[in-house]
Amino acid sequence: MKNFIIRTLSGLAFTVLVIGSILYGPVAFAVVFGIIMTLAVYEFLNITLGRGFSGENLPAKAFTIVAAISLFVNVFLISAYGLDSLYLLFTMLPIVGIFISNMYVKEYNVHGTQMVDGVQQRRPNGYEMFPFSIAALVYVALPFSLFSLVLFDKTGVYNGNLLLSMMVLLWCTDVGAYLLGSTLGQMNNHRLFLSISPKKSWEGFFGGLILAVAGAIALRYTGLLELSMVDTVILGVIICVFGVLGDLVESQLKRNFGVKDSGSIMPGHGGMLDRFDGALLAFPVAIVYLIFFAA
Secondary structure, three states: OHHHHHHHHHHHHHHHHHHHHHHHOHHHHHHHHHHHHHHHHHHHHHHHHOOOOOOOHHHHHHHHHHHHHHHHHHHHHHHHHOOOHHHHHHHHHHHHHHHHHHOOOOOOOOOEEEEEOOEEEEEOOHHHHHHHHHHHHHHHHHHHHHHHHHOEOOOOOEOOHHHHHHHHHHHHHHHHHHHHHHHHHHHHOOEEEOOOEEEEEHHHHHHHHHHHHHHHHHHHHHOOOOOOHHHHHHHHHHHHHHHHHHHHHHHHHHHHOOOOOOOOOEOOOEOHHHHOHHHHHHHHHHHHHHHHOOO
């Protein structure tokens, strides 16, 4: 009972923080989501390169986090204040640092373990440092940076309704998947992707899809989602389908590295990467659709 209360309170507090930062204004969004993005990148690097800042992974982790922050801040400033997009080139400087730091790794082609904070962990070899660092930028930092692209309307005025609506649709997907997955899914045993996530079912997927589309239509009628009916339905489908895929991608990552949760910053919920795994795939696809294809 105590764990349930802690889990509920931490989840509620985090939800209020996320919604509040989006509604309050651009600076609040940039600060809160910048911190969340940094923590998520750090968690990804902990999974792939080992926990903490110690030994040979320290330079690669530090340069990757600096590159991630640079990318996020520059895309936000370009979207919010019209900063010249050439400033994105500054992100290349820490990436060069990742290249250079990789040269000083002593062991290549050798997989081993190391003790970190009293815990035996997998030790990556030198060839893995750079690709995992770049993966952190592409898989985590870039999607978070793209969030800024839907925060401002065509006149440049801040409007967080679209991003907030996308968040709500992702939560609708989770709720719908849980409701049907925990009932019909357990009864019929139609597994969605058994080798990666044994608990996910096709019934849960369609439950999430139904609630995501229904939620999108409801948001349209409340005025939060200012899209045509066709685009509204398509957005709900995109958020659900790619949100589920994003969840599966992170599950596979953790399974490959023998990790249960990406972190422990949220009691009962894991880390920031666990909280935004679906958004990392769903939101970029949705943003591309909204910018280039929506009416």
